[in-house]
Amino acid sequence: xxxxxxxxxxxxxxxGVGKSTLTEMLSSELGWAPFxxxxxxxxxxxxxxxxxxxxxFHSQVFFLSRRLRHHYQLLQEKNSVIQDRxxxxxxxxxxxxxxxxxxxxxxxxxxxxxxxxxxTEILPPPNLIVYLRxxxxxxxxxxxxxxRQYEQSIDPAYLAQLNSLYDEWAVNFRLSPVHSIDTDPLDxxxxxxxxxxxxxxxxxxxxxxxxxxxxx
Numbered sequence: 099x100x101x102x103x104x105x106x107x108x109x110x111x112x113x114g115v116g117k118s119t120l121t122e123m124l125s126s127e128l129g130w131a132p133f134x135x136x137x138x139x140x141x142x143x144x145x146x147x148x149x150x151x152x153x154x155f156h157s158q159v160f161f162l163s164r165r166l167r168h169h170y171q172l173l174q175e176k177n178s179v180i181q182d183r184x185x186x187x188x189x190x191x192x193x194x195x196x197x198x199x200x201x202x203x204x205x206x207x208x209x210x211x212x213x214x215x216x217x218t219e220i221l222p223p224p225n226l227i228v229y230l231r232x233x234x235x236x237x238x239x240x241x242x243x244x245x246r247q248y249e250q251s252i253d254p255a256y257l258a259q260l261n262s263l264y265d266e267w268a269v270n271f272r273l274s275p276v277h278s279i280d281t282d283p284l285d286x287x288x289x290x291x292x293x294x295x296x297x298x299x300x301x302x303x304x305x306x307x308x309x310x311x312x313x314x
Contacts, residue, residue, distance in 0.1 A: 105130070105178040105304060106222070108274075110187055111230035111281075112260050113252065114241035119287060120230065120296070121182040127297055130178040133168045140164075144248040154196045155206040161188050162213060169221050184227065186271065189214040191263045199259070223273040225307045228300060231265070232281045234258050277303040 109117045109124070118134050125132035142157040165185040172179040193210050196202040202210075232240070234257045241249050268276045279296060286293040 103178075104176070105226075106172060106181070106224045107179075107226045107228060107300070107304070108181045108184040108224045109228050109230065110184060110264075110268075110276075112232065112237055112257060112264055113249065114237045114244070114257075115230045115232045115281060116240060116286070117182050117230060120228075121180050123286065123293060124297065124300065125180050127293075128178070128180075130180050131172070131175050133172055133179060133181040135161075135164075135182040147248045147251065150196065150199075150201040154193075154202045155210065158188060158193045158196070158202075158210055159213075161192075162210070162217070166217065166221075173222070181224070184224065185214070185217055185221070186227075186273070187264075187267075190267050190271075191260060195256075195259055195263055218273070225274065226300070226303055227268075227271070227274050227276045228303070229264065229268045229276050229278045230281050231261075231278055234261065236282050237261075275303065275307055 109121045111117050121132050121134060124130070140157060140160050142153050142160055146153040146157040162185065165183075165188060168181060169185070172181060189211065193202065193207065193214075197204070197207040234254050237257050238254060241252065268278055277299065279299065284292040284296070286296055
């Protein structure tokens, strides 16, 4: 990993796996700019968890618009950047799962996918995606610990479906290398050795990727 180069990496993974926390910790450790997911700001999220069929399209379009803004901002950064969740996950995991569940209509899904296809054609992909994996039991424990009220009623079956889609996506994604980390045995917040292990794995993975062109 060349410290003089511009790198763009994404921290990917299911709800509650620890993406935002790791993004902040890695950004501090590496001196890179963090771009955190706009969860609390989404005006549809609480309604979405109450009535997914009614609010799925609205919520997903909000996340897509926020992700576009983040991409524009990170491309202006001269420093390397770490993004909490990617536009690819929004479409390939969450919107796709909602559609398969019947919680997003075929019309809404087609409209959303059309926007997504344009986005993927014009935005440069990250140098590396770090995929944090965790079992449903681990996800539930972490969700309970962070205490967001609207997340407490998330169906474990929903988390399991997302896990399956994530695993499938990580294997088949071709725009960027994907480095998977099983976080079930790790506590990178409370155990410095676990965090150091992740840092070394990320650095090692970046050594095998081409750095992105420096932006101006």
